Structures are given as C-alpha cells and as structure tokens.
Amino acid sequence: MHQRSRSLVLFFLLLLAGATPARAQHPLFSTQGQQPALYTGADGTLELVFGKSNEIYYSHSDDEGRTFSTPVLVDSLPGLHLGASRGPRIASSRRTVVITAIDRKGDLYAYTLDRRKGTWGPRRKVNDAPEVAREGFNALTGDGRGRFFVTWLDLRSDKKNKIFGATSEDGGKTWSKNRLVYRSPDSTVCECCQPTAVMKGKHVYVMFRNWIDGARDMYVIHSTDGGVSFGAPRKLGEGTWKLNACPMDGGDLQVGRENELAAVWRRNNDLYLTRAGEQEQRIAQGRNATLAVSGESTFLAWHQTGQVWSLMPGKDSPEMIGNGRYPRVVPLSGNRAFCVWEDGGTIRGKVLAGVE
Numbered sequence: 271m272h273q274r275s276r277s278l279v280l281f282f283l284l285l286l287a288g289a290t291p292a293r294a295q296h297p298l299f300s301t302q303g304q305q306p307a308l309y310t311g312a313d314g315t316l317e318l319v320f321g322k323s324n325e326i327y328y329s330h331s332d333d334e335g336r337t338f339s340t341p342v343l344v345d346s347l348p349g350l351h352l353g354a355s356r357g358p359r360i361a362s363s364r365r366t367v368v369i370t371a372i373d374r375k376g377d378l379y380a381y382t383l384d385r386r387k388g389t390w391g392p393r394r395k396v397n398d399a400p401e402v403a404r405e406g407f408n409a410l411t412g413d414g415r416g417r418f419f420v421t422w423l424d425l426r427s428d429k430k431n432k433i434f435g436a437t438s439e440d441g442g443k444t445w446s447k448n449r450l451v452y453r454s455p456d457s458t459v460c461e462c463c464q465p466t467a468v469m470k471g472k473h474v475y476v477m478f479r480n481w482i483d484g485a486r487d488m489y490v491i492h493s494t495d496g497g498v499s500f501g502a503p504r505k506l507g508e509g510t511w512k513l514n515a516c517p518m519d520g521g522d523l524q525v526g527r528e529n530e531l532a533a534v535w536r537r538n539n540d541l542y543l544t545r546a547g548e549q550e551q552r553i554a555q556g557r558n559a560t561l562a563v564s565g566e567s568t569f570l571a572w573h574q575t576g577q578v579w580s581l582m583p584g585k586d587s588p589e590m591i592g593n594g595r596y597p598r599v600v601p602l603s604g605n606r607a608f609c610v611w612e613d614g615g616t617i618r619g620k621v622l623a624g625v626e
Contacts, residue, residue, distance in 0.1 A: 301341045302615040303327060305357030308608065310600045312364050312414040316608060319344075319360040319369050320617055321352040326371055328360075328383070328390075335608040335621050344381050344390050349374035351406030354518055355464040355558060355596065359420075361412035368410065368442035370396065370420050376404035378422055382442040396436050396445045402426040407520070409467040411474070416441045419474050419497040421451060421467045423459065430458040433465060433478055437497045451500050452491050456482045464520030470529060472496045477506070477523040477533060485510045488521055488535045507550045511537045522560040532568055534559040541572055553581060554588050560609075564601035567624045571597040571609050578611050584625025591620055 303320035311317055316331040318338060327341040351357065351372045358371040367383040377400065379393040397403055408422040417439055424434035433451040438444060452459065460479035463486075467476050474493040479486050480503070487510050491503040511517075521535030530546035534553070541553040543561070545568070553559075556572035556579060563569075567583035573595040580597075581588045583605065594613030601607050602621065610619040 296618065297616045298338045298610070298619050299329065299341055299617065301327060301617075303341075303617050304352055304612050304615065305355070305596060306598060306610045306612060306617050307357065307359050308598045308600045308610055309360045309362055310602075311362040311367075314603065315362070316600065317360050317362045317367055318610065319358045320612075321350055321357050321371070323352075324348055324350045326350065326358050326369060326381070328367070328369065334602045334606075335619060338619075342390075344369060345393055347371055347373055347379065347393065354462075355520060356406040359408055359410035361410045361418055363412055363414055363416045363418075363441060365416060366441035368412065368418050368438070370408050370410045372403050372406045372408055372422070374404070374406070376401035376425070378403045378408055378420070380420070380438070380442050380445065391443065394443070394445070396420060396448075397422075397424070397434075398448045399424075399426045402434075405431060405461055407462075407464045409465045409476070411467040411469040413469050413471060413496075417469075417496060418442050419467055419469055420445075421465050421476050423461065423465070424448070430454075431461045433459060433476060433491075435467075435476070435497055449498065451476055452478070452489075452503055454481055460486050460516055462516035462518045466520060466523045468523055468525050469497070470525045473525070473529055474500075475523060475525060475531065476500070477521060477535075479517075479520060479535075480505075484512050484514065486513045486517065487511055487537075488533070490523065490531065490533065506533055506535065506544055507537065507542055509537055509550075517557075519557050524561055524563045526563050532561060532563055534561045534570055534572075541570075543568070543570065554579065558596055560597055560599045562599040562601040562607040564603075564605060564607055564624075567605050569599055569601070569607035569609075569622050569624070571599045571611075571622075573597060573611070578609070580609060580622055582622050582624050591622070592618055594618060
C-alpha cells in the first residue's frame with residue numbers, strides 16, 4: 271500500500287477509535303473548548319482538562335501525545351470561570367486524577383477520578399470561607415503519590431487578594447483547612463494574574479505576581495512540609511515593572527532534578543527566563559509563557575498577536591508552531607515536550623523536539 275494511503279487509513283482508524291493524531295494546526299478532537307491544562311502523570315500519561323461554557327472535560331494520552339481519548343464530561347459547573355488564563359486545572363497520581371475549578375460566585379471545587387473504578391466523584395468545595403475566590407485563578411499540583419496542593423487568589427477578611435492554599439492527603443477526596451500562603455505588605459497581590467504551583471516530594475513552590483509600591487514583579491515562595499507552611503518570598507529577576515494596571519499574565523515555574531527552579535514570566539512586553547544560579551535571560555516579546563523541563567532541556571512556549579511560538583533546546587531562535595493562544599507545555603521522554611493550546615474554540619497540540 272502507498273505510504274500516503276497507509277497514513278489515511280491510520281487516521282480514519284483513529285477517528286473510529288475516538289482519538290486523533292496530535293499534529294500542529296490539527297485539532298486533538300472534535301469537541302470544542304477553551305483554556306486547556308496539561309499534567310504529566312507518574313507513568314508518563316498526559317492528563318488534559320479544558321472548559322466549554324459551564325462544562326469541564328477530561329482526556330488523556332497513553333502514547334505521549336500521539337493520540338488522546340475522547341473527552342469525557344466531568345461536570346457542568348454553573349458559572350464556570352473560563353478565559354484569560356482562568357479555567358480548570360489538573361494533576362494526578364497512580365490511583366487518582368484531580369481537577370480543580372472555580373465558579374463565578376467565587377467557590378473552588380475539586381473532582382477526583384478513581385482510576386480503578388473509572389468514575390469521577392462529585393464536586394467537593396475546597397474553600398472553607400464562602401465565595402472568596404472571585405478572581406477565578408487557581409493552580410494545582412501533586413507529588414505523584416496521592417498528596418495534592420491547590421492555591422488560589424483569596425479575598426477573605428478584608429476583600430484584598432491574598433495567596434491561600436489547601437492540601438489533600440487522600441487523592442483529592444478531602445481537603446485541609448485553608449492556609450494563608452502570602453499576604454502583600456502593600457494591600458494586595460496582583461489581582462488578575464494566574465499563580466503557579468509545583469510540588470516535588472514535600473517541597474512546594476508557588477509563583478505569583480506581587481504588588482509592592484506600584485511594582486508588579488514575580489515572586490516565588492517555598493514550603494518544605496508539603497504546603498502546610500511557607501518561608502519568605504523572593505523576587506524573580508533583576509528588573510522591576512512599575513504598572514498601574516494588571517497585566518493578566520502569570521508566567522510558569524518548573525522544578526528540575528536537584529530542586530533547581532526554572533521560571534518564565536513577562537515584564538513589560540518582554541519574556542524572561544531564569545534558572546538556578548543564572549542571570550535572567552530575555553527570550554522574546556510575548557505573553558502568557560509556559561515552560562517544561564525534560565532532563566537537561568528547557569522548552570518554552572507563549573503567544574503573541576494570535577500566534578503560538580516556541581523556543582526549543584538547541585535552537586537559536588523561536589519558531590511559530592500554530593495559530594492560537596494560551597499554550598501549556600509539559601515534558602516528554604527523550605528531549606521532547608508536548609504543547610497544547612486553544613485556537614478559536616479548537617484544542618490543538620504538537621510534540622516539540624529539541625536538537626540533539
């Protein structure tokens with residue numbers, strides 16, 4: 271059989287199986303959606319969540335992004351916060367998958383998939399004070415062994431945004447008392463920027479955009495006890511950004527093999543990368559950047575003027591990988607990563623490969 275014919279046969283077989291191949295500028299599936307979020311599970315499974323109106327959908331890939339399962343409706347959450355980096359988040363362990371999402375009333379909910387049963391449990395409220403997460407931003411992470419940590423912007427007590435968090439020790443079924451992670455000494459943290467959380471063992475790192483003396487700079491705060499308590503925050507980068515507005519841009523953070531941090535964020539119209547022991551590095555103009563660390567390689571993606579761009583290891587300049595915005599990238603094996611993004615309601619994806 272001719273090579274092109276074999277490819278077409280494979281494509282239609284995948285369609286019949288409820289999955290499609292992940293290629294740049296091709297949809298991952300026919301279901302429309304916004305704000306996809308990705309997580310690499312302990313066994314290499316790619317966990318994917320996205321929203322559509324009030325609906326939350328889950329899909330996964332067992333072959334490093336070549337195909338994804340048909341999206342499953344997890345819940346229809348009235349008033350689901352969606353758009354501008356708001357939306358559901360996902361993390362997993364070998365036994366469970368956890369999704370968190372916020373409604374427009376300001377309540378944060380968690381959903382748990384029992385892998386053995388193959389069923390999603392009911393929504394469970396995480397915030398222990400009502401309607402305090404009205405900005406709609408949250409970040410979720412896990413240690414791969416059943417412990418999860420979620421953080422969000424919280425208005426309780428004084429109607430000023432603070433960083434709060436909660437932990438789950440049972441795979442997302444129950445959540446701890448909410449704990450203050452950080453309160454700005456200058457009234458509030460930046461109120462419209464997505465926080466990021468990553469977990470490695472009992473080390474939890476939260477990155478957020480602060481607001482001190484008119485400067486909206488990025489900070490990282492660190493916990494060594496699984497998110498129960500946090501130390502003093504430290505500022506990222508060498509410059510500062512004085513801004514009397516919210517940039518709605520939170521950046522991304524990852525942890526390497528030796529608990530070394532890599533972070534990407536926006537200052538003015540430029541994107542910067544910092545890695546442990548190194549000075550900040552300007553990458554390009556853009557916004558809503560994301561990164562993945564695969565071994566010694568760092569993959570970056572962002573959007574600019576309706577296009578998604580990526581800078582891959584071993585390459586000197588960024589390349590445009592598709593039309594759309596709000597990319598998310600996670601590591602794969604073998605100096606590769608997988609990037610997913612939204613394009614006018616279509617969820618697209620691509621495997622990114624570094625130069626050896």
